Amino acid sequence: MPLTATAAVRMEGLTRRFGTLVAVDHLTLSVPPGSILGLLGPNGAGKSTTIKMLTTLLPPTSGSAEVAGFDVTRRPREVRRRIGYVPQVLSADGALTGYENLLIFAKIYGVPASERRRRIEEALAFMGLAEAGGTLVRNYSGGMIRRLEIAQSMLHRPAVLFLDEPTVGLDPVARRAVWEHVRELRDRLGTTIVMTTHYMEEADELCDVVAIMHLGKVAAVGTPGELKAAVGPQATLDEVFVHYTGSSIETGGTFRDAVRTRRTARRLG
Numbered sequence: 604m605p606l607t608a609t610a611a612v613r614m615e616g617l618t619r620r621f622g623t624l625v626a627v628d629h630l631t632l633s634v635p636p637g638s639i640l641g642l643l644g645p646n647g648a649g650k651s652t653t654i655k656m657l658t659t660l661l662p663p664t665s666g667s668a669e670v671a672g673f674d675v676t677r678r679p680r681e682v683r684r685r686i687g688y689v690p691q692v693l694s695a696d697g698a699l700t701g702y703e704n705l706l707i708f709a710k711i712y713g714v715p716a717s718e719r720r721r722r723i724e725e726a727l728a729f730m731g732l733a734e735a736g737g738t739l740v741r742n743y744s745g746g747m748i749r750r751l752e753i754a755q756s757m758l759h760r761p762a763v764l765f766l767d768e769p770t771v772g773l774d775p776v777a778r779r780a781v782w783e784h785v786r787e788l789r790d791r792l793g794t795t796i797v798m799t800t801h802y803m804e805e806a807d808e809l810c811d812v813v814a815i816m817h818l819g820k821v822a823a824v825g826t827p828g829e830l831k832a833a834v835g836p837q838a839t840l841d842e843v844f845v846h847y848t849g850s851s852i853e854t855g856g857t858f859r860d861a862v863r864t865r866r867t868a869r870r871l872g
């Protein structure tokens with residue numbers, strides 16, 4: 604159910620340590636319902652750790668977070684029931700068709716048997732995969748797999764959807780198709796979306812609000828327009844990033860992308 608009066612996601616001093624490393628350092632952020640928040644930062648900035656805490660996969664060391672109105676530490680089951688999550692590494696089963704992949708998730712999410720076919724067909728159509736439902740996923744492109752996974756994560760109509768680097772390793776055309784479908788999900792169903800990215804263009808084009816993360820902290824937060832205007836009349840989001848963090852986001856990204864893409868290709872055969 605879409606939330607109206609309250610924030611869909613609220614973080615208050617949210618912190619996670621691994622030994623002496625502070626991976627996420629006192630994050631305080633609030634996401635209005637029906638908006639797309641982008642956590643933007645290079646590898647190691649703390650984006651995935653933040654998502655893991657918000658999706659109840661990892662307990663915070665201190666601070667608190669609420670998702671869809673429930674505290675992630677005290678009411679994790681209530682949170683899980685109301686969220687969808689698409690992890691960074693592609694996880695669809697290449698040996699099954701798109702439809703079969705969705706069927707597994709429909710069962711896991713407890714979609715009633717009488718509704719499964721309709722919900723699955725609707726989700727496939729929503730993500731532009733109506734024609735591909737009967738095809739083995741190992742024959743899908745990377746962009747199609749990503750869209751299938753998003754379809755999978757929305758079968759139970761989550762209030763908040765978490766996407767961890769949704770277009771990593773995709774070519775520009777496939778990336779754009781994912782953006783279009785994510786936007787549609789928000790526009791038509793009112794889903795609140797929290798996503799991580801280290802692509803400037805993605806943050807700029809898709810996100811309503813961008814939080815620039817650097818070494819576990821939020822260095823700046825605002826709409827892409829506000830962030831750019833604060834740095835200079837002609838500033839790009841790249842320049843905004845350098846301005847607030849003192850370094851370029853591109854550093855170190857490319858090799859990791861290649862490894863991830865290759866790992867995915869191997870998994871799907």
Ligand SMILES: Nc1ncnc2c1ncn2[C@@H]1O[C@H](COP(=O)(O)OP(=O)(O)OP(=O)(O)O)[C@@H](O)[C@H]1O
Pocket residue numbers: 621624626644645646647648649650651652653799
């Ligand atoms: N389970 C863990 N144990 C120890 N250190 C960890 C663990 N998970 C993450 N870290 C460290 O926490 C920091 C933040 O990692 P995180 O994965 O959240 O960054 P990120 O911004 O999502 O980058 P990436 O895109 O590489 O996932 C990194 O220094 C990482 O090495």
